[in-house]
Amino acid sequence: TIPRLRMFSLKKKVKVEEPTVDFSRPLQRALNNPLKLRNDPASIANRIDPDLRLTLSAIESSFFVIDRIREILTEAALLVLRAKDVEDMAGRAMLAEQYDELRQAITDALETADEEARLLIGAEASPLTATLNFHSSYTVDPVCLTISEEGLHLPPPRDAFAQTREIAETLGYLEKALEKIDRTANYYMKDAKFLITRLEKIDVI
Numbered sequence: 001t002i003p004r005l006r007m008f009s010l011k012k013k014v015k016v017e018e019p020t021v022d023f024s025r026p027l028q029r030a031l032n033n034p035l036k037l038r039n040d041p042a043s044i045a046n047r048i049d050p051d052l053r054l055t056l057s058a059i060e061s062s063f064f065v066i067d068r069i070r071e072i073l074t075e076a077a078l079l080v081l082r083a084k085d086v087e088d089m090a091g092r093a094m095l096a097e098q099y100d101e102l103r104q105a106i107t108d109a110l111e112t113a114d115e116e117a118r119l120l121i122g123a124e125a126s127p128l129t130a131t132l133n134f135h136s137s138y139t140v141d142p143v144c145l146t147i148s149e150e151g152l153h154l155p156p157p158r159d160a161f162a163q164t165r166e167i168a169e170t171l172g173y174l175e176k177a178l179e180k181i182d183r184t185a186n187y188y189m190k191d192a193k194f195l196i197t198r199l200e201k202i203d204v205i
Contacts, residue, residue: 049131052195054116055140058128059192061117063185068109069145070181073152076102077174083161092161099161099170103147103154110146121145121184132198140191143184152177 076099083095110122119125125142132138144151154173159166 051128052130052132052199054119055128055130055138056192056195058116058119059140059188059195061114062120062188065109065113065117065121066145066181066185066188069106069152070178070185072102072105072109073174073178073181077171077178080161080167080170080174084164084167086161089160089162096157096160100156103156106145106147106152106154120188123148123151130195138191138195138198140188143180143187145181145184152180 079095079099079102083092083099086092086095110118113122119128120140120142121144123144123146125144127139127141129137129139146152147154149155152173154177157166157170161167161170
């Protein structure tokens with residue numbers, strides 16, 4: 001049987017609308033607005049390093065992909081929840097096939113994402129270090145969000161949901177994947193807030 005506690009927890013996670021923090025406006029200001037010109041434009045331009053601009057762009061692009069992946073995970077969770085109520089094997093097999101298509105949709109979302117987003121959340125992601133001034137820098141760590149074991153860890157339904165145990169296991173994988181997605185979004189929100197604050201302090205945005 002499917003553990004009741006896990007099912008209840010997953011349903012809550014799927015249905016609850018979480019508050020969102022909109023960093024799009026300050027990020028766009030940081031990335032796109034011309035630097036404020038004063039007596040010495042060159043000295044102002046030197047205040048923001050190209051790797052800081054790249055880091056902010058990567059964070060912004062990642063937000064869009066993270067949102068898309070969370071939508072797919074939510075859809076997948078609801079689909080698997082339906083599978084437990086289907087008694088015939090053909091019906092479960094059809095749902096398992098649809099679930100596999102949603103797994104592929106996550107891969108597609110990453111592969112078609114902007115290059116900047118893939119720098120942080122793609123298969124070959126690596127840390128991005130932003131230069132803040134001559135004496136300090138800030139590193140944003142990557143988070144692998146592929147469906148592999150190193151990422152969201154969403155294995156395929158090898159038995160086509162024929163067994164209730166596989167349905168329960170799949171729901172467990174999805175619950176952990178949703179938790180990882182939410183943690184990742186929270187990490188990058190904090191990173192974005194810190195970097196934007198630093199830019200404001202040097203009067204770039």
